Amino acid sequence: MAQRSINNHYKLLIIGGSAGSLDVLIQLLPFLRTDLDLSIVIIQHRKPGESLLPDLLAGKTSWPLKEVEDKDPIENQTIYIAPSDYHLLIEKNKTFSLDFSEKLHHSRPAIDISFETAADAYGASLVGVLLSGANADGAEGLKKIKESGGLTIVQDPAEASIAYMPEQALNLFHPDYIVSTEEMVSILNKLNR
């Protein structure tokens, strides 16, 4: 289903997921090309005070991995994790802002907020990926990425351990790719080639 060229110069890859998505990240990160020319941001639903995720994912990549602090600049070839109990927003000057406003979809961080601000800041140079989850968060935001010209990828609900989150996106719009984790790795590795 390669209905669109992926040779554009993408600058940011943003990945959102909830229940069941950690396994996908663990299978995905070690197989990404280390010379991919972009930054990665991961919005994973977490409980307040949860602190193990960055260490867990850092072991799966050779890139620097950092839990975001307010106003951190977005560096190339670096992986950023949204901290627990804050929303993560992406600014047009390519820095992060944190926000402790109301939860959205019972979640903080909320994937929609990060996706929507990233779409606004990065437009067509953004790739959005939505993974497994039991929550409607992320669908609206991914649609916004598509509307802003970015590339959108949804984990195949048939493969996702909880299909609800990817299904919500598919009910809302047609993403560029609906794929398994393995196919996802292969698409991402072809970016910016």
Add this chain to the structure above:
Amino acid sequence: MVRDEDVQVLLNDMLDVYGYDFNDYSKASLKRRIDRLFTLDKFPSFAEFRYRIKSDEAYLKRFVEEITVNVTEMFRDPSFYQTLQKEVLPKLATYPLIRIWHAGCSTGEEVYSMAILLHEANLLQKSLLYATDLNPDVLEKAKEGIFPLSQMKQYSENYLAAGGKRAFSEYYTSRYDRAKFDKELSRKMIFATHNLVSDRSFNEFQLILCRNVMIYFDKDLQDRVLQLFDQSLEPLGFLGLGSKETIRFSTLASSYKQIGKEKIWRKGA
């Protein structure tokens, strides 16, 4: 969808008409909140939204309340409070009068948390807690010390995780769905409006707390506010920020020393 240009028009209006300067706030958050309010209140056009804000003072109040974030908690990040209690309060105890500034206190949950810490360390009697915010309405709520009863389970857990030794329910009385905190706790609190963007230093303190307030500011404004805190802090005073904030990139960094891993820094002598 409100556009960047629309946001800028509203920010200019706010400054011209009301003297509120939101120009150096983090743009992504501000735009999102303005867009959210525009949708929520179902304005048919941006022009009507703008007109309402400019001409209706009651709606302006709503606008300010909705675009600024007033979400706060008691004993958020328990380890922060534990460090205050173990490392900071013993130093403050040596002063005859303890002056603390809660900058951007919102509805006051953190001020009451601090008062509880001071009370348990037998320091509340000789303390003054200055609690300021740009929004007079949230200060009125803070003065009352009434918080939703539904939050008390979470706050009680935070309090115990912070090393609290008593039953948290000793500090409030429940009525219907609300918890009213003991008047003894608020006796030493002074509430006043203060805008971190435009107002100056008004006193000297031994401890300034400003947690998850500057995250809504851009970097330049953060720097200016940190300078204001520096001017308002006595030598050897303490500055406490939110768990994902830092002074690392500011000019203060060289003369302040971080206490362990917590977001508390001590000013040099």
